Every structure is written in structure tokens, then in C-alpha cells.
Amino acid sequence: MAPAHLRHPPQAPPTFTATPQSVVADAERLLNTSRTIQDKLVGDIKPDDATFANVLRPLAQDENVMALEAHILGFYQAVSTDQKLRDASSKAEELMDEFFIEAVMREDVFKLVDAALNKNEDLDPESRRLLEKAHKDFVRNGLGLPAGPQRARFKEIKKRLSQLSIEFQKNLNEENGGIWFTPEELDGVPEDVTSGLKRGEGENAGKLWLTFKYPDLFPTMKYAKNSDVRKQVMVANENKCNQNVPLFREAIVLRDEAARLLGYPNHAAFRIEDKMAKTPETVDTFLGDLRARLTDGGKQEIQTLMKLKKELDPNSDDRYYLWDHRYYDRLMLERDFQLDHQLIAEYFPLQTTIQGMLKIFEELFGLEFVEIVGEDRAALAPTGQADDIVWHEDVQVFSVWNDEGEGSGFVGYLYLDLFPREGKYGHAANFNLQPGFIDAEGNRRFPATALVCNFTKPGPKKPSLLKHDEVVTLFHELGHGIHDLVSRTTYSRFHGTSTVRDFVEAPSQMLENWCWTPSQLRSLSRHYSTLSPEYLAGWQEAQQARSGGKTATAPPSERIPDDVIANLIRTKHVNDALFQLRQLHFGIFDMTVHEPKSHAEIEALPISATYNRLRQEITQMDGMEALSGGQEWGHGEATFGHLIGGYDAGYYGYLSSQVYSTDMFYTVFKDDPMNKAAGRRYRYQVLEKGGSQDEMKTLTEFLGREPQTTAFYKELGLA
Incomplete structure (x- = not known):
């Protein structure tokens, strides 16, 4: 059990008790409050009197407070098992998007922001950035256009684009297609995949239902011996959301x-x-x-x-x-x-791998992660109900703290939602649930962030096991989560991963390098057969089946062998x-x-x-x-x-971010990835800043020079 001082965070976690009715009503309440604040500003302040303090600060504080609820209202559509709640969440997001479009096209508010900008007040750098970005938002949303048909058309387009985005993602989340195959057709696909597939009845008796979710799709494309089956799956997957x-x-x-x-x-x-x-x-x-x-x-x-x-x-x-x-x-x-990817996966049971990753982040960045379980959940829940601080029974929640060396203070909440289910977001992503910021009284509001992934579910004889590329994915998404947690900005608009899109992937991509470092791979690994007698028996059974009934050999080593690691690392750039x-x-x-x-x-x-x-x-x-x-x-x-x-017009950012991430790793971490001084410097100079200053300035200050492409091309063997 965690020490007493780590069991009582100073801020309660968010609750997830919404109903389809409350989600839409809460969105409308938030928007009415915001509209009232904007109307009052316009009514009370003339452009000549507009300043940062009386215009931008109230707008920013409203944005901060709104984000505490708004992110969660839109989050339900990605994770809820209730179709009606997902639909209501989509509706709430549509209402909020429409409001934000209206708000950023209000000429009366723009006149105040424009006047405040022209005052050219002496502001701290983050406030100056907020003022300039807010002003530019109005211009980029049509207020540079003359009032009349053009501006009206622009507004109409913005609203329609919001609807299209919500409907498009909803279709992807709700996608539940698949193909019926006989077990013979799926020859070669690992048993831990086929054993979890739905079995057919009636005309499909004897067949297995293969979905397009990642835990079904990728192993089939990698292992199915029948090329026609792979072709069918590929073509159907490309047409699953027409x-x-x-x-x-x-x-x-x-x-x-x-x-x-x-x-x-x-x-x-x-x-x-x-x-x-x-x-x-x-x-x-x-x-x-x-x-x-x-x-x-x-x-x-x-x-x-x-x-x-x-x-x-x-x-x-x-x-x-x-x-x-x-x-x-x-x-x-x-x-x-x-x-052998299957053999490597045996060394990366999901839960012990997560523990190992959190330990790396603890050492590098001076953090402590405390899982909130049992009676502590109920004690922390504002409602007194343990289930109310998660949205599904599978979800794990951690309180995150600074260690003694970093001052022992509270940092925020981390959630892990790791297994597929119907209606859930189908990829791997990090979602900010509540941003951090400084509130109107000058106190810090702490963030809450969620990893939403789709790994194979555990079974009675085998836990959820991660292929190496899934280990990399998990570490990458956790990197986004850590960015979200340790960021310390004044305004929620710049919090955590709220950076420009062609930088946002760089911090997480840099951390992927730890998954290719021998010492870190070894420390992350633990063979699943060593976790429980049931898993050992399951492993022995699998070995017997594989060897045609012979008695299983001696149990495997607890940690992944050095020769397996060496082989894996040799393949980093193969193909x-x-x-x-x-x-x-x-x-x-x-x-x-x-x-x-x-x-x-x-x-x-x-x-x-x-x-x-x-x-x-x-x-x-x-x-x-x-x-x-x-x-x-x-x-x-x-x-x-x-x-x-x-x-x-931003997907290139995954590749350009690799230029920055490889440069940072080669320059600062390559020789000693667990260097604590470098880790702390990275935390405070890069992650803490979020989007609160120009990202090129962040990079240049950390590297001590302008970024270069040399390390990127060298890593790819293209120098």
C-alpha cells in the first residue's frame, strides 16, 4: 500500500457519472455561461479601455474552467459502452464546436482583443503569446473578411466541417465489421488470437468471426499462411467504413x-x-x-x-x-x-510492462505513480462511489506525484483503458481529460490524462502479452501522457500536448528509443510464466502442444535473454x-x-x-x-x-518530428539514457513548457543550438 501522504491528493479526480440527458444539458450550461461572459465584456468595456487584464484574462479564465468539463463531455463518445451516451457525447461536441465557431467570429469581441493588442502592454511571455494567438484566431476564422456573404459562407463551411469530423470519427468508432473464416483458412494465426474469436452458429457453424480491430487484424496479416485470406482481410479492411x-x-x-x-x-x-x-x-x-x-x-x-x-x-x-x-x-x-515475435511477447505481459515503464519515468523525471484501488477509490470519489471515478471496470487510475527530490507535490491523474470493446475508439491515443492551469485565485489546477489503447485481453492461462511494436506504441502514448501530466502553464490553451502539430509527436517519439535500449528492454521484461502457477501451467501446456506432446522443457528465464535482445535490436531498421x-x-x-x-x-x-x-x-x-x-x-x-x-496538412509532422526527436536523443541521451540530470532537464525545458512558448525556442534551448537533420538520416542509414 502507498504511504499515507501519497493516498490523499489535494484535488479530487473527475467523475464519470454522465447520462445521455446530462451530457447535452451540461454542454448547454457551459456554453450559456461562456456566452454571458462574452456579452458582459462587450457591454461593459469600450475598445479604448480594453486591456489584457479586463478582456483576455476573463476570456482565458472562462476557457480554463470550461475545459474541466468540456473535454470529458466529448470523451464519452470514444469510450462509453452505452450507445445513447456516445450519441449524446457526439451531440455535445457538435454544440461546443458550433459555439466555438460563433465565438471566434464575434466581431464585437474581436474589436476588444484587437484594441488590447494595439495597446502593446508589457506582459509576461505566456500572456503575450495568448494575446497574439487569440487575435490571430479571429483573423483566421474570417474576421479579416468583410461582413456579408463571404463571411457568412465561411461560417457555414466551418460548421459543416465540424459536423463532418464528428460523424466521420463516430463511424470509425462504431465500425463492427469482420469476416467469417474456417479455422483451416486461419492456419498460422496464433492460437491466442483464434481462441478469442467469436464462434459461428447456424450457417456459420464451425467458423470464426475475424474483426478489423488491431488485436485480430495485425496478427492475421502477419501469420495467416493463406495469401487469399490475407488479401480478403486487407481489401475488406480498406472498405470497412465506406x-x-x-x-x-x-x-x-x-x-x-x-x-x-x-x-x-x-x-x-x-x-x-x-x-x-x-x-x-x-x-x-x-x-x-x-x-x-x-x-x-x-x-x-x-x-x-x-x-x-x-x-x-x-x-x-x-x-x-x-x-x-x-x-x-x-x-x-x-x-x-x-x-520470434511470439517468443518476445511472452516476456512483455501488459501489467508488468506498464509497471516497468512507469518506473523508467519515475527515475528519469522524478515522479511517483500510485495506483488507486479498493477503498481508496471510494474515499477519493466526490460521490463516495468507487466506480464513479472511472468510465469502465477495466480502467486503471493512478495518482501521480513528484518524488522527494522534486518537492513531493501532487502532479495529476493518469488513466489506462487498454482493451478493445464495442463502440470504443479503435487505435491507440492519449486524451486530455482535464488540463492544468493557474485558476482565478492563483492556485494550480492539476491535470488528468487518459491512455486509450486496444491490446489483446488476458485469458485464464495467459495474460495480455505485448508484441515489441505494441511495447513501443504503449511507451509512445505514455510519453504523451507524461507530457500532459508534467506540463505547467498558466493557461489551459497551452497545456501539455497543446503544441503545434509538427512538434507534438517529437517528445513521445524520442522516448521510443528506450524500447530499443538493451538495459531498458531487460528491465521491462518478465516472462509471463513466472507471474503465477496458473500461467506456468498454461505455458507448459502450450510448449507441449508445440512440441507434439513432449514434456515441457525447464521454465524460461525470468528476464528476456541477451541474445534475443541483440537479435531484436539488429532488426530495428530491417525493411x-x-x-x-x-x-x-x-x-x-x-x-x-x-x-x-x-x-x-x-x-x-x-x-x-x-x-x-x-x-x-x-x-x-x-x-x-x-x-x-x-x-x-x-x-x-x-x-x-x-x-x-x-x-x-499536418501528417508530415510524424516524419518532421522524428528529425527533432532523433536529434534530441542523439545529442542528450544516447550515451546514457537513464541520466537523471538529463531527464530532469528534458522535463523542465521541454515537457513543462507545453505550447507556452515558440516550439523552436524550446528545442533550441534544450539542444543548445538549432535542430539538425544529421542524426535522423544517420539513424535511417541515409546520411
Whole structure:
């Protein structure tokens, strides 16, 4: 049990007791309060009297208080098991989005903000940044346009884009498709996957229901021996959300129209202007340079993989298909590098891996994580009901503290929601539930942040086991969570991961390097058979089945063996050109649809065909178009939530952030990843700042110089 002083946080955790009715009513109450504050400002203050203190501070304080409830009201749609509550959450988000659009297009409020900016008062840097950003928000939302038809049209577009975004993500969250296969068709797929699949009845008796959720999809693409099965799954997955196809097209066309109304040549120019890259030309040059450097490597990798395919399947044709890649990539790693992903996963049971990761963060950043369980949950819940401080029984919650060396104070709350369920957000992401800020009385409000992931559920004979790429994903998302927790900004607008999009991934990407460090991999590992007698018996049973009934060998080592780690690390960049080219496909497609030469061009663009054509050209892997399926065979853009959910004309940020993250790691951590002084410096110079200062300033201060691409290209073997 945690020491007494760590069992009583000074701030209660949020509660999750909403009903479908209360979610919408709470949203309306928040919006009415905000509207009243704005109306009062306009009624009480003349532009001549406008200052930061009497205009911006009340607006910022309202934004702070609103965020304590607003984030959670919109969060239910990603995690609730209640369809009606998810629908109400979507409705609440729509109401809030409409209000924010209205608020940022209020000319009367803008006049006050404009007057306050022109006063040129002496402000602290974060307040100055708030004032400038708020002013720019009004201009970028149409108040630079003359009042009349153009401004009205712009507002109409903004509202419609909000509706499209909510509907698109809702369709993805609600997606529950799949395919019935016989056990024979799924030959090769690991038993811990097939044993968890729904069994068919009636006409599907004897068959298994394979969904498109990650714990089903990825192992099937990696292990299913039948290439036709892999093809079916790939094609069906690309077409699992085709109701989003017209929504995507409408959003792309409307974004272009809105950007042109504001005087920009296209949506990319509008979006990138206030990012680190500043112009689409900078992005196109970066992506083009990377593509040129990677293309030959991709061709060589495909040649090697094709050779393996021909050896194992002499009757196959001479093409390397999209549905071949995960399968032959895995076989090559097993054959040429003796890398067994299933064996590695045995050393990474989910719960012990999480404990190990939290321990790394404790050591590096001076933190303590205390899981809140049993009677402590009820004691902390404002309602007195333990279940009220989580949204589902699977959810774990931790209070987070500074250790003694960092002053022992409270930091915030961390939630982990790790297993798939119907209606839940289908990828891995970090959600801010409540931001941190300084309240109107000058006291600190502490943040709450949630990791929402989809790992395989534990069974009676085996816990949830993480493949190495899932270990990396979990560490990455926890990195976002830590960024959210340790940030200390005055205003919620700049809290944590609220940075520009082409920097936001860098802190988490940098932390992924710990998952490729021998000492850290060893410390994270613990073979699942050592966790309980039941798991040991389950492991022995699995070994007997694998060896044809022979008695199981001696139990495995508790920690992952050094030779297995060495093999894993040797494979870090195997087939990496193809991996990076896949990322480039996403980034270049994103830029292609967001920087057309004319509005007529985007209206006429065949979006799905463009997505598939670019993928074939960039990754050099064939899809159904090679089997005369035409370029419209799949609609991958309809499953691409990033481009509707905030990464529009910004997906390149995953690649450009890698430049920054690799530079930071090589410069500061590579020689000694657990250096506490470096960890504390990273916490306070980078993570704590959030978006409260220019991100290039943050980077330059941490590195002691301007960032460089050298380490990035060296890491990829392209220097």
C-alpha cells in the first residue's frame, strides 16, 4: 500500500457519472455561461479601455474552467459502452464546436482583443503569446473578411466541417465489421488470437468471426499462411467504413473553399502558416528529399522479400502485394535474424510492462505513480462511489506525484483503458481529460490524462502479452501522457500536448528509443510464466502442444535473454525504407489533397484512386489495381481518422518530428539514457513548457543550438 501522504491528493479526480440527458444539458450550461461572459465584456468595456487584464484574462479564465468539463463531455463518445451516451457525447461536441465557431467570429469581441493588442502592454511571455494567438484566431476564422456573404459562407463551411469530423470519427468508432473464416483458412494465426474469436452458429457453424480491430487484424496479416485470406482481410479492411467516403470528399472540398475565401492559395498554406514548417513548399521539399533518399532502399528490400516469397511459394506471380508485406517481413525476421515475435511477447505481459515503464519515468523525471484501488477509490470519489471515478471496470487510475527530490507535490491523474470493446475508439491515443492551469485565485489546477489503447485481453492461462511494436506504441502514448501530466502553464490553451502539430509527436517519439535500449528492454521484461502457477501451467501446456506432446522443457528465464535482445535490436531498421515509405504515402497523400492548384482541380480529383495510386508509386507494393481491380478498389482515406481529426496538412509532422526527436536523443541521451540530470532537464525545458512558448525556442534551448537533420538520416542509414 502507498504511504499515507501519497493516498490523499489535494484535488479530487473527475467523475464519470454522465447520462445521455446530462451530457447535452451540461454542454448547454457551459456554453450559456461562456456566452454571458462574452456579452458582459462587450457591454461593459469600450475598445479604448480594453486591456489584457479586463478582456483576455476573463476570456482565458472562462476557457480554463470550461475545459474541466468540456473535454470529458466529448470523451464519452470514444469510450462509453452505452450507445445513447456516445450519441449524446457526439451531440455535445457538435454544440461546443458550433459555439466555438460563433465565438471566434464575434466581431464585437474581436474589436476588444484587437484594441488590447494595439495597446502593446508589457506582459509576461505566456500572456503575450495568448494575446497574439487569440487575435490571430479571429483573423483566421474570417474576421479579416468583410461582413456579408463571404463571411457568412465561411461560417457555414466551418460548421459543416465540424459536423463532418464528428460523424466521420463516430463511424470509425462504431465500425463492427469482420469476416467469417474456417479455422483451416486461419492456419498460422496464433492460437491466442483464434481462441478469442467469436464462434459461428447456424450457417456459420464451425467458423470464426475475424474483426478489423488491431488485436485480430495485425496478427492475421502477419501469420495467416493463406495469401487469399490475407488479401480478403486487407481489401475488406480498406472498405470497412465506406460511408465515410463522401464525408472525406466533402471535407477536402470545403477546406479548400474556406482557405481561398481567406485569401490563401489552398488549405495547406492556411494550415502550415503557423506551424514550425511555415510553408507547404518547406514540407514538400522535406517529403520529396526523404522519398528520393528512400526509394532505392525500398526497391532493394522488395527484391529481397520477393526472393523469399518465390522460395516459399514457387507458383506465385512476380508481384509483391500489400497483403504480402507483414507476412514476409515477419518470416524474414524469423529466418534471417532468428527473431520470434511470439517468443518476445511472452516476456512483455501488459501489467508488468506498464509497471516497468512507469518506473523508467519515475527515475528519469522524478515522479511517483500510485495506483488507486479498493477503498481508496471510494474515499477519493466526490460521490463516495468507487466506480464513479472511472468510465469502465477495466480502467486503471493512478495518482501521480513528484518524488522527494522534486518537492513531493501532487502532479495529476493518469488513466489506462487498454482493451478493445464495442463502440470504443479503435487505435491507440492519449486524451486530455482535464488540463492544468493557474485558476482565478492563483492556485494550480492539476491535470488528468487518459491512455486509450486496444491490446489483446488476458485469458485464464495467459495474460495480455505485448508484441515489441505494441511495447513501443504503449511507451509512445505514455510519453504523451507524461507530457500532459508534467506540463505547467498558466493557461489551459497551452497545456501539455497543446503544441503545434509538427512538434507534438517529437517528445513521445524520442522516448521510443528506450524500447530499443538493451538495459531498458531487460528491465521491462518478465516472462509471463513466472507471474503465477496458473500461467506456468498454461505455458507448459502450450510448449507441449508445440512440441507434439513432449514434456515441457525447464521454465524460461525470468528476464528476456541477451541474445534475443541483440537479435531484436539488429532488426530495428530491417525493411525500414518500406516502413518510412508507407509513412511518406500518408504524408504525400495528405499534401496532395490539401494543395490543389485550383478549386476545380480538387472538385474533380478522384480521391480514392489518388490514395491507391500514390501508395503503389511510393511504397512500390501492388494492390488490387495490379489484378485489374482498377484504382478505386479500396477507400483507405475513409479509415484515415488523422486527416479529419486535426492532422490535415499536418501528417508530415510524424516524419518532421522524428528529425527533432532523433536529434534530441542523439545529442542528450544516447550515451546514457537513464541520466537523471538529463531527464530532469528534458522535463523542465521541454515537457513543462507545453505550447507556452515558440516550439523552436524550446528545442533550441534544450539542444543548445538549432535542430539538425544529421542524426535522423544517420539513424535511417541515409546520411
